[in-house]
Amino acid sequence: MAPNLHTYYKTVDSLAEPFIDRLRQAVAIPSISADEERREDVVKMGMFLKSELEKLGAHVEARPLGKQPHKEHLELPPAIIGRYPAKKDESKRTILVYGHYDVQPADLSDGWATEPFKLSIDDKGRMYGRGSTDDKGPVLGWLNVIQSHKEAGIEFPVNLLMCFEGMEEYGSEGLDDFIIAECKPGKFFEDADAVCISDNYWLGTEKPCLTYGLRGCSYYSIEISGPGQDLHSGVFGGTAQEPMTDLVRVMGSLVDTDGKIQIPGLYELVAPLTKEEQSLYKDIAFTMDNLYESLGSKTGIYPDKERTLMGRWRYPSLSLHGVEGAFSQPGAKTVIPAKVTGKFSIRTVPDMEPPEVDKLVFAHVEKAFKSLNSQNKMNVFLQHAGKWWVASPKHWNFTAAAKAVEDVWKVKPDLTREGGSIPVTLTFEQATGKNVLLLPMGSSTDAAHSINEKLDRRNYIEGIKLLGAYLHYVAEEPTK
Numbered sequence: 001m002a003p004n005l006h007t008y009y010k011t012v013d014s015l016a017e018p019f020i021d022r023l024r025q026a027v028a029i030p031s032i033s034a035d036e037e038r039r040e041d042v043v044k045m046g047m048f049l050k051s052e053l054e055k056l057g058a059h060v061e062a063r064p065l066g067k068q069p070h071k072e073h074l075e076l077p078p079a080i081i082g083r084y085p086a087k088k089d090e091s092k093r094t095i096l097v098y099g100h101y102d103v104q105p106a107d108l109s110d111g112w113a114t115e116p117f118k119l120s121i122d123d124k125g126r127m128y129g130r131g132s133t134d135d136k137g138p139v140l141g142w143l144n145v146i147q148s149h150k151e152a153g154i155e156f157p158v159n160l161l162m163c164f165e166g167m168e169e170y171g172s173e174g175l176d177d178f179i180i181a182e183c184k185p186g187k188f189f190e191d192a193d194a195v196c197i198s199d200n201y202w203l204g205t206e207k208p209c210l211t212y213g214l215r216g217c218s219y220y221s222i223e224i225s226g227p228g229q230d231l232h233s234g235v236f237g238g239t240a241q242e243p244m245t246d247l248v249r250v251m252g253s254l255v256d257t258d259g260k261i262q263i264p265g266l267y268e269l270v271a272p273l274t275k276e277e278q279s280l281y282k283d284i285a286f287t288m289d290n291l292y293e294s295l296g297s298k299t300g301i302y303p304d305k306e307r308t309l310m311g312r313w314r315y316p317s318l319s320l321h322g323v324e325g326a327f328s329q330p331g332a333k334t335v336i337p338a339k340v341t342g343k344f345s346i347r348t349v350p351d352m353e354p355p356e357v358d359k360l361v362f363a364h365v366e367k368a369f370k371s372l373n374s375q376n377k378m379n380v381f382l383q384h385a386g387k388w389w390v391a392s393p394k395h396w397n398f399t400a401a402a403k404a405v406e407d408v409w410k411v412k413p414d415l416t417r418e419g420g421s422i423p424v425t426l427t428f429e430q431a432t433g434k435n436v437l438l439l440p441m442g443s444s445t446d447a448a449h450s451i452n453e454k455l456d457r458r459n460y461i462e463g464i465k466l467l468g469a470y471l472h473y474v475a476e477e478p479t480k
């Protein structure tokens with residue numbers, strides 16, 4: 001029988017302002033995991049979640065994850081784990097939810113129209129702020145679900161286990177071992193019956209989706225050094241081999257303008273496209289205008305939706321991210337940088353195994369550098385790797401989520417894969433042995449990782465309804 005969620009939905013609506021205020025408080029904490037200077041803020045954000053959950057009556061623990069690999073002077077932010085209700089009800093299903101409380105870097109000078117760490121709401125209900133959609137809005141969504149049940153006096157339908165981490169945007173360092181340990185018998189996550197992650201986006205702006213696949217991410221650095229210090233290009237230009245010149249040429253050899261990766265052997269690792277898979281793309285609610293709206297331009301690689309979706313979901317891509325040590329301020333400084341580090345990543349797909357990808361990348365970069373006959377020194381290394389994940393959407397976890405979408409949004413969701421990566425998804429699947437579902441809250445125009453990141457008020461409030469409705473439907477779903 002369909003649960004009667006009317007009172008729950010009304011309560012969520014009545015609490016909209018306090019929920020937006022909770023998001024405002026969270027966005028104000030600049031929990032940037034990639035920035036050592038902000039580590040205290042990342043911890044502060046974890047503690048904010050802990051205290052909010054405690055106020056709601058959950059059992060919560062802040063678990064230390066040890067030192068940060070390669071940065072031993074830095075403690076990793078804690079995993080905030082919780083259980084609601086605090087005491088397990090043996091008659092109910094147990095659902096484990098995951099999210100992250102760290103964010104990507106952001107600075108007004110990057111081109112933001114408003115202060116990135118101050119939630120700014122415009123007259124269309126667009127709530128701008130770093131982390132609003134990725135992933136503070138969805139994480140707070142789970143807290144708001146608990147609060148709405150309490151205030152409405154509705155019995156909580158499941159045992160909710162929570163795992164919120166503070167290093168996702170830096171490759172989830174330290175979390176894999178923690179999850180594996182906590183899924184063992186007698187440990188915190190041992191009784192999870194299914195897993196739900198809300199940390200991705202709809203394909204467009206109107207139609208919700210359920211997501212059953214993610215690409216992996218292997219992130220590399222190429223370091224090139226030569227001179228003992230930065231040099232004056234007027235004095236030394238034409239007399240010294242320049243690291244930046246070498247780096248640009250090596251990085252330029254990795255990928256072409258149409259996104260075709262130039263590393264020999266890489267595409268041979270990719271699972272071939274079957275007829276059955278090919279037929280899935282045409283029915284997905286996605287248009288080239290959706291792409292152009294999210295891009296903010298018409299600079300797509302392919303003119304059609306099928307190839308665009310395949311380019312995003314089922315083929316690898318290589319992106320050049322930036323150069324550490326290079327001159328990047330406005331103006332015209334005439335420096336020759338002594339040491340530069342180029343950053344790039346490859347989004348990986350079935351059946352690419354990260355160690356095989358590494359081997360091909362290293363061989364290509366070394367060959368490309370050697371061909372320059374430069375006397376500079378080059379070092380290429382992997383920063384972190386997370387594996388791709390593809391699951392079966394034919395599971396009661398997905399069926400329940402589809403019913404919740406229909407109830408809240410009055411439309412059947414699309415089943416999608418996603419181009420981004422959430423490295424712990426596969427870890428949760430393997431460690432629990434249970435189905436994992438991705439249930440997004442935000443839409444394609446949210447600009448996660450970019451300037452002017454936002455979450456629409458509508459997606460936040462209806463998203464809270466959706467997460468709560470999902471828990472009710474998942475509680476009722478038969479196992480087969």
Ligand SMILES: NCC(=O)N[C@@H](Cc1c[nH]cn1)C(=O)O
Pocket residue numbers: 134135168169170171199200217219386420421422423
């Ligand atoms: N919302 C998920 C997300 O943004 N994931 C990051 C994960 C990542 C991988 N390497 C560094 N961060 C993503 O970029 O996809």
Ligand SMILES: [Zn+2]
Pocket residue numbers: 100134135168199
């Ligand atoms: Zn995220």
Ligand SMILES: [Zn+2]
Pocket residue numbers: 104134169448449
């Ligand atoms: Zn992210």
